[in-house]
Amino acid sequence: MVDDKNKNGNGDANQEEDSSRRKFLKDAGIFTGGVVGAGFLGGVIGNKWWDDSDSATESKTTPDFSEARIFFNRREDFNVLSWATERIFPEDDHGPGAILLGVPYFIDRQLAGPWGKNADDYMMGPFKEGESTQGFQSPLNRGEIFTQGIREINKVSNKKFKSSFPELEEEQQNEVLMMFENDEVELKNVSSARFFSLLRQATLEGAYSDPLYGGNRNMDGWRMKEFPGAQSAYINEIEEEDFIKMDPVSLSDYNQ
Amino acid sequence: MAKKLDKVEVVTVGVGWTGGIIAAELAKAGYQVLGLERGVETSLDDYNQIKDELKYNPRNEMMDDLSDATLTFRNNLDTEALPIRDNGNLRIGKDTGGGGSHWAAQYHRYFPYDYEIYSKTVERYGKDKIPEGMTIQDWGITYDEIEPYYDKFEKMAGISGEEDPFGPQRSNPYPTPPMKDVPITKMFKKAAKNLGYHPLTLASATLSESYENPDGQRINACQYCAFCYSHGCQFGAKSDPIITVIPTAQETNNFELRTNANVTRILYEDGKAKGVLYTDTRTGEEFEQPADVVVMTSYTFNNVRLLLLSEIGKPYNPKTGEGVIGKNFCDHHVADGASSVRGFFNDKKFNLYAGAGGLGAIFYDLAADNFDHSDVDFIHGGVARITQGGSGAITHNPVPKGTPSWGREFKEKSLFYANRTLNVNFMFAVMPWKDHYMDLDPNYTDRSGDPLLRVTFDFKDQDHNLLKFGRDVCEDVMKEMGADIIEPSEDIEHISGSFIFQHSSGGAIMGNSPETSAVNNYSQMWDVDNLFVVGASAFPHFSSANPTGTVGAMAYRAAEGIEEFLANGGGQLVEPKDAKANT
Structure with missing residues (x-):
């Protein structure tokens, strides 16, 4: 057995299966068209992943003004994106999935900024496919790739399962995403595999980047991974043989 | 029409390690030096928000x-080169x-063998x-001749390290003791020793203790x-030009740093x-900036492209x-993934x-x-090592083979x-080949219409053979370390155009002739x-380890040469000799 030391006395808060809650997430889910997002859901059902802190109470009383979209004008696109990220990083016994972590909002903001517009990339033509060793050569920026890919996910869902992507069962959603991962879907000026790898990358970034970017809510991505965040130093821990578990620290804590 | 400025004695194109060293040495000697820097001036205050993995790693803040400009890449002469578009695949400071x-x-230092690789290989094994x-060719300088300059760089940077039984002769010990031994370096060293190797703590410019350099x-x-x-080091605990040679140059009042200055031509x-x-x-x-001496001190690719x-x-x-400009392109880390072994520990x-x-351990x-x-069936070799750089939450998601890459x-x-x-992993040496080189691309340009640099580079049998050899060594070490699941990487048939570690060399190489x-x-x-x-544009081949020590040593020697050149009113500093080279 692994002997975990517990530096800051933080126990495992994240236990207990709650299948009715998951069903609620799905039913009340963001495809029904009402208020969407984890803050709302957290407010309604509480958030068991951090229910021993003050933030659960806060989320009931304080509106989250950051839960609005910048990049995705169409609600349906955002709903498809949300469930796609949830399939990539699903809620489970370890803790929240992409939706509760705020990953869809993280991606929305990233696509609205320089990354989504490929501001730091060489985007001059001519564009040719080239060899596999020559890297991605798409004339589309990441925002355009996401918009096209997300809409195609919904098209494939409707065609294959006669239902929009958010309404599909988990296994059906996985099946659709696998078609993109395996490059079985035709997209214009970009491969579906490239789109999927961007979607996967952005989902993991949203789960694990500093919460200042809108994902990794309450640092729960870091908690699940036992990653301590922006601690100032590890000079006192670096030689320890045993694993040391710490309460994570965010940049907003760090800057106090 | 370019505006003509007043002449300076020395101008450097870029202000990193090499530009900073040249500036510090010549400014200390009383010469007027101008450093032209494409970017902006940074200080430790700019590292205040450094603990942000997304910003500095996947988004490449530094x-x-x-x-505006990138490289184009192809594996061989018969393929059309295409631009590296994603700045995650070409990471240059x-x-x-x-x-x-x-x-x-x-x-690391390079070895006596590196400097005379052609002669020593022929001498021991025949042509x-x-x-x-x-x-391959001799570098036109021996290890003994360049040793004092390694010493100078190490004292300036405060390098932490310990004596290596396989290391080349040193005139002085490292300025500071090695970094801490940690559980994983201890495991590595024990395993390597059991297998008959001679492991030691990796030498580093992340310093084991506070140090004041000779400047x-x-x-x-x-x-x-x-x-x-x-990332940059928030604590000022990683040797960095912005806390060493650049302030040293600035304190003399003989150095001017001019930022946002992108050099587009050497006037000739x-x-x-x-x-x-x-x-x-x-x-x-x-602007036209006249100078008595022009020193090109930007990265390999830009040095060569400007020439x-x-x-x-x-x-x-x-x-x-x-011809010589563009010759002997090598890239060190481009196949890192092909020479490592991953071990999963269940308990x-x-x-x-x-x-x-x-932080790490290594054997030479x-x-x-x-x-x-x-x-x-190869020449040269590599170094096996383990490092603990601090695994980020975003970029570190290891799973055993056969596991899906997403989902539950x-x-x-x-x-x-x-x-x-x-x-x-096994960092291996990269040898130069007749058809691996850099030139100007015929199709792609920057915004001003200047052609991009084109890189032609791939693997040869030498690389596949050496990688397999290195992988097997790493596998033995990982077994000895007791991992439950051991996964050697797979060979890579062709190299991809992904230059992410800033270990590229050649194009303006050093030699006898x-x-x-x-x-x-x-x-x-x-x-x-x-x-x-x-x-590193001057390296005729890329040795098995990281380049900065050798780049720094060469910069100190260049500074000495420039001083001699200015003091003696010009002229060639070295008589050409016969090349000792495989042609």
Whole structure:
């Protein structure tokens, strides 16, 4: 057995299966068209992943003004994106999935900024496919790739399962995403595999980047991974043989 | 029409390690030096928000943006080169400090064998040991001759380390003791010793203790905070030009740093460099900056591209082997993934979130010509090492083979193994070949219409053979370390155009003779005696370990040469000799 030391006395808060809650997430889910997002859901059902802190109470009383979209004008696109990220990083016994972590909002903001517009990339033509060793050569920026890919996910869902992507069962959603991962879907000026790898990358970034970017809510991505965040130093821990578990620290804590 | 400015004695093109060293040494000696820097001036205050993995790693905050210019890449002469578009695949330092700010700070010297690789290989194994087309050559300087300059660099940077039984002779011990031994370096060393190797703590420029260098600059003790490689050090505990050589130059009052200055041409007339042409990146205004001595101190790719654009020196021709500019391109880390072994530990957890760029253990038994190569099908070798740089939450998601890369099983296993996975890798030497080179691309340009640099590079049998050899060594070590699941990487058939570690070399190489090299052993151009081209662009091949120590040593030697050149009123500093080269 692994002997975990517990530096800051933080126990495992994240236990207990709650299948009715998951069903609620799905039913009340963001495809029904009402208020969407984890803050709302957290407010309604509480958030068991951090229910021993003050933030659960806060989320009931304080509106989250950051839960609005910048990049995705169409609600349906955002709903498809949300469930796609949830399939990539699903809620489970370890803790929240992409939706509760705020990953869809993280991606929305990233696509609205320089990354989504490929501001730091060489985007001059001519564009040719080239060899596999020559890297991605798409004339589309990441925002355009996401918009096209997300809409195609919904098209494939409707065609294959006669239902929009958010309404599909988990296994059906996985099946659709696998078609993109395996490059079985035709997209214009970009491969579906490239789109999927961007979607996967952005989902993991949203789960694990500093919460200042809108994902990794309450640092729960870091908690699940036992990653301590922006601690100032590890000079006192670096030689320890045993694993040391710490309460994570965010940049907003760090800057106090 | 470019605005003509007043002449300076020395101008450097770029202000990172090489530009900073040249500036510090010459300014201390009383010469007026101007440093032209494409980026902005940075200080430790700019590292205040450094503990942000997304910003500094996947989003490459400290790397050059490629929107104006990049490289084009192809594997062979018969393929059309295409641009590397994503700035995640071409990571080159920007702003003052350059790569010396975001480096991992692992430190090595090259071996006596490296400097005389052609002669020593022929002497020990005969000429037939060198395959046709492998264009190795002696560097025009011996290890003993360059040793004092390594010593100088190490004292300036405060390098932490311990004596290596396989290491080359040193005139002095490292300025500071090695970094801490940690659980994973202890495991590695024990395993390596059991297998008969001679492991030691990796030498580093993340310092084991606070140190004041001979110029009076302070470098602090490393805090093992993990935000190190791809990041600047918030604590000022990683040797970096912005806390060492640049302030040293500035304190003399003989140095001017001019930022937002993108040099577009070396001005060249009647066999002399007259100065440089640069553009203010904010206004687009062009300036002509005359100088007595021009020193090219930007990264390998830009050094070579500027020589080609300025039509200085004879461009290399891969078909005839004639010419020198662009010759002997090598990239060190491009196949890292092909020479490592991953070990998953089911019952052990490590504090992998902690670390430092230079924290690790290594053995040199299989590098250079440290073992008999009679029965192996490659020359040179590599170094096996383990490092603990601090695993980021975003980029570190190891799962055993066969696990899906997303979904429930992926989440479960990537969380489980996040702190239970170690890597041992084999950094191998890269030899130059007749058809691996750099030239100007015929199709792609930057915004101003200047051609991009084109890189032609791939694997040869030498690389596949050496990688397999290294993988097997790493596998033995990982077994001995007791991992439950051991996964050697797979061979890579062709190299991809992904230059992410800033270990690229060649194009303006150093040697004995103008026939086979661009610069002499002071980094002075054979063809243009007031033009010095400093950096890994001068490496005729890439040795098995990281380049900064050797780049730094060459910069100190170049500074000495420039001083001599200025004091004696010019002229070639070295008499050409016969090339000792495989042609």
